[in-house]
Amino acid sequence: MNILVIGTGYVGTTTALVLAEMGWNVTGLDTDVGKIERLRQGLPHFYEPGVEPMLRKQLDSGRLRFTAHTREAIEAADTIFICVGTPPLPDGSADLRYIKQVAEDIGRNLNAYKLVVIKSTVPVGTQRRVAEWVGAAQTEPKQFDVVSNPEFLREGKALYDALHPDRIIIGADTVSAGQRMKNMYHSMDCPILVTTPKTAELIKYAANSFLATKISYINELSRLCDKLGINVKEVAQGIGLDPRIGTSFLQAGIGYGGSCFPKDVASLLHTAHEHGSELKLLEEVVAVNRTQYMHLLEKARARLGDFSGKKVALLGLAFKPDTDDIRESIAIRIAERLVDERAYVAAHDPAAVLPAELCASVAQCSSVEQAMQDAHAVFLCTEWDEYLSIDWAAVKHSMHQPNIFDGRNVLDAGKLTTMGFFYQGVGYR
Ligand SMILES: NC(=O)c1ccc[n+]([C@@H]2O[C@H](COP(=O)([O-])OP(=O)(O)OC[C@H]3O[C@@H](n4cnc5c(N)ncnc54)[C@H](O)[C@@H]3O)[C@@H](O)[C@H]2O)c1
Ligand SMILES: O=c1ccn([C@@H]2O[C@H](COP(=O)(O)OP(=O)(O)O[C@H]3O[C@H](CO)[C@@H](O)[C@H](O)[C@H]3O)[C@@H](O)[C@H]2O)c(=O)[nH]1
Numbered sequence: 001m002n003i004l005v006i007g008t009g010y011v012g013t014t015t016a017l018v019l020a021e022m023g024w025n026v027t028g029l030d031t032d033v034g035k036i037e038r039l040r041q042g043l044p045h046f047y048e049p050g051v052e053p054m055l056r057k058q059l060d061s062g063r064l065r066f067t068a069h070t071r072e073a074i075e076a077a078d079t080i081f082i083c084v085g086t087p088p089l090p091d092g093s094a095d096l097r098y099i100k101q102v103a104e105d106i107g108r109n110l111n112a113y114k115l116v117v118i119k120s121t122v123p124v125g126t127q128r129r130v131a132e133w134v135g136a137a138q139t140e141p142k143q144f145d146v147v148s149n150p151e152f153l154r155e156g157k158a159l160y161d162a163l164h165p166d167r168i169i170i171g172a173d174t175v176s177a178g179q180r181m182k183n184m185y186h187s188m189d190c191p192i193l194v195t196t197p198k199t200a201e202l203i204k205y206a207a208n209s210f211l212a213t214k215i216s217y218i219n220e221l222s223r224l225c226d227k228l229g230i231n232v233k234e235v236a237q238g239i240g241l242d243p244r245i246g247t248s249f250l251q252a253g254i255g256y257g258g259s260c261f262p263k264d265v266a267s268l269l270h271t272a273h274e275h276g277s278e279l280k281l282l283e284e285v286v287a288v289n290r291t292q293y294m295h296l297l298e299k300a301r302a303r304l305g306d307f308s309g310k311k312v313a314l315l316g317l318a319f320k321p322d323t324d325d326i327r328e329s330i331a332i333r334i335a336e337r338l339v340d341e342r343a344y345v346a347a348h349d350p351a352a353v354l355p356a357e358l359c360a361s362v363a364q365c366s367s368v369e370q371a372m373q374d375a376h377a378v379f380l381c382t383e384w385d386e387y388l389s390i391d392w393a394a395v396k397h398s399m400h401q402p403n404i405f406d407g408r409n410v411l412d413a414g415k416l417t418t419m420g421f422f423y424q425g426v427g428y429r
Contacts (some may be wrong), residue, residue, distance in 0.1 A: 001025070001184070006102050008035055008066065010046060010259075010325075011119060011151050012083030014158040017051070019081075020058040021163065022187055028066040029073045039066045046325040047351040050159050054351035074109040079184070081117045082130070085149075092266035094123050103130045107137025116146045121204050121264055123271050127171060127197035139386055145177035145340040148197040150204035155258065156322030168192045173198025203387060205268040209282055212261045216251040216288040222252035222427025232427030233409055243298075252426045254334065254381060254407035257319035262289075290428075293330050293407070297337060299424045300377055300405050307343035311400065313364075313371040314338075316382025317349040324351035327367035330407075331381035335362050338379075346371040350384050369395060377403040383410040392419060 001024050005016040008030040016028040030036050035045050058064035067073050074080065084098035099120060106116060116134065118127060131146040148171030153161035168185050172178035178194040185192060218236055225232040230375075232252045240247030256262070265286055272279045279385040286339065304310055319329035326332055331347075335358055338345050345362045347354060348371040353399060354364050365371040368387070372395045380387060388410060394400050396419065402414060406425040416423045423429060 002077050003027070003081065004073050005081045005083055006030075006105075007082065007084035007098070007120070008032075008039060009083065009404075010155060010158060011084060011153065012081070013039065013044060013046075013051070013055075014153060014162045015081055015083055015119060015151070016064060017054050017058055017159065018162040020061065020064040021054070024063065026064050027060075027073050027077065028064070029070060029159075030066075030068065031070075033068050036066045041118040047322075048156055048158055049322055053086060054159060058266055068185060070105050072107045074106055074114075075111045077114065077275045078112075079115045079117065079180075080106060081119050081149075083119045086122055088263040088265075089220075089264055092270040093360060094121070094263070094267045094270075096122065096126065096129070099126065099130060103133035104137040107134040108139065108141045108399060110134070110138055110144060113143045115150045117143055117181070118146065119149055119151045121150060121208075121260070121267075122148075123205075123267055124198050124201045127173075132367035145172070145174060145180075146197075147172045147181055148179060150200060152204075152207065155325055156320055165190050168276050169200045169203050170194045171197035173197055174225045205264055205271070208261055208264040209268050209279075209285070211249050212256055212265050212289070213281065213285045215256045215261075216285040216292075218250045218252045219255060219292045220288045221427070223252075225252075225427035230427070231429075235427075250407060252428070253292075254296055254330045254426065255289045257328040259319075259325065262286075262328045273324070293334055293337075295318055296379070296405050296407050296424070296426060297334065300379070300403070300428060303403055303422060303424075304401075307341040308336055309342065309344070311344045311346060311374055312338050312374040312379045313368075314345055314347040315349075315368065315371065315378060315380045315387050316352075316384055317347055317354065318352035318382050318384075321382055321384045322351075323351070324349075326352050326355060329381075332358070334381060336405075340399050346373075346375065347384065350386055352382075369398065373398050374400045376401045376420055377405060379402045380404070380406045380408055380411065383408040387411075392416060392421065396420065 003026045004022050005012045005028045007027040016026045020026045044051045082102050086094040089095045127146050127148045170181045222232040236250040239245050317331045339361045346364045346365050348368050402421040404421050404423045409425040409428045413423045
């Protein structure tokens with residue numbers, strides 16, 4: 001089987017690597033020539049532990065190659081994975097322009113039967129539209145199938161997730177297309193659910209929205225915990241021990257970010273409105289997430305008076321550890337707010353860099369010590385491992401005031417308080 005992966009972003013690159021590891025011949029195609037050039041040299045364009053060695057291994061195996069030549073790549077493939085972006089439009093709906101472009105590229109270059117697999121996260125009904133776009137662009141009629149096969153990997157753990165999925169969801173409207181997909185994934189040791197394309201599309205949004213709901217639930221509860229003097233981490237542990245609830249995704253903090261939850265929840269809400277349906281619970285999930293980080297800022301304001309002229313060390317810019325992705329990162333929102341309130345912000349991240357619009361107003365420090373020097377407060381925004389082993393006794397002397405605001409509840413509150421720090425977490429002190 002010759003597999004083509006169109007779009008070599010996070011999902012496309014990971015998908016190509018995993019399919020090559022499974023033994024298939026894989027070509028990655030992207031319109032971004034710079035990205036393709038780097039990938040050819042074994043250099044991933046994003047940071048994630050383990051990706052670079054895997055890329056080099058698959059390039060050396062001869063099973064993986066990269067190209068920017070659309071026509072040749074489509075003609076040579078029998079199975080095509082669509083992995084291009086579906087960014088949000090201002091009204092919350094998913095922008096399908098890249099999906100449409102790719103569908104038309106496939107239609108124009110359809111020289112024989114092809115199985116088209118949509119891995120991008122797309123609204124309910126998109127599989128049908130892709131089939132129409134491919135069909136309309138054809139110059140001579142050839143058979144093809146379009147199936148939905150949503151991706152559930154997490155950034156920072158993308159390779160592991162894609163190699164060890166919890167489940168594979170296939171939305172196919174013919175038995176033969178569903179069977180082809182099952183055959184492709186035969187070596188994967190997990191349940192495979194074959195359903196209709198619309199159901200598969202909704203499963204992806206429903207999964208992300210449910211996880212976002214868990215986070216907003218514990219975050220809202222953390223506000224009550226603050227008032228009652230109760231440790232939200234113990235509450236999460238206590239409820240999570242019930243297997244019907246589970247402990248995962250109950251880590252209270254400054255809110256969820258990233259390229260998926262905010263956009264996918266907005267897109268599902270848009271779909272609901274379009275169909276005259278309401279998802280009020282999900283609207284509240286968004287509202288809680290929008291205001292969650294402000295509670296930590298409020299605690300800092302109460303301690304410092306105001307931020308004007310104060311130095312704040314911001315630890316972590318990425319929306320989560322083990323990635324350099326800052327899309328929708330709450331850390332960036334906090335940095336913007338602190339700058340607006342005239343704080344001097346010194347940021348550190350082991351992998352991520354400041355967005356261009358903050359480069360003039362925020363300092364990016366190369367070490368944690370440099371960021372904390374003379375600081376009035378530390379804000380921990382991303383729970384990188386590196387921050388768990390900070391020598392707090394050493395940095396305390398270099399700080400102007402020993403205040404710590406832990407936006408991810410990962411530091412040892414008791415130990416830091418004993419050392420003389422003023423410590424506040426989220427529903428935890
Ligand atoms: N990032 C994640 O963790 C994740 C996880 C699961 C699902 N998803 C979904 O997967 C999709 C892709 O996400 P991503 O984060 O990999 O996106 P991305 O923005 O990192 O990558 C998309 C790539 O597609 C390329 N592209 C755009 N138009 C093209 C065209 N016509 N031909 C060839 N290449 C083209 C772009 O140049 C880019 O490299 C989205 O729908 C996203 O919601 C993402
Ligand atoms: O208990 C928790 C868990 C996560 N987060 C935050 O939630 C966001 C998202 O985290 P995570 O889900 O680990 O990362 P993503 O890479 O965005 O992965 C999500 O989005 C992907 C894209 O759709 C899906 O494929 C994954 O299954 C889904 O977990 C981050 O800001 C985290 O800090 C919390 O605040 N508390």
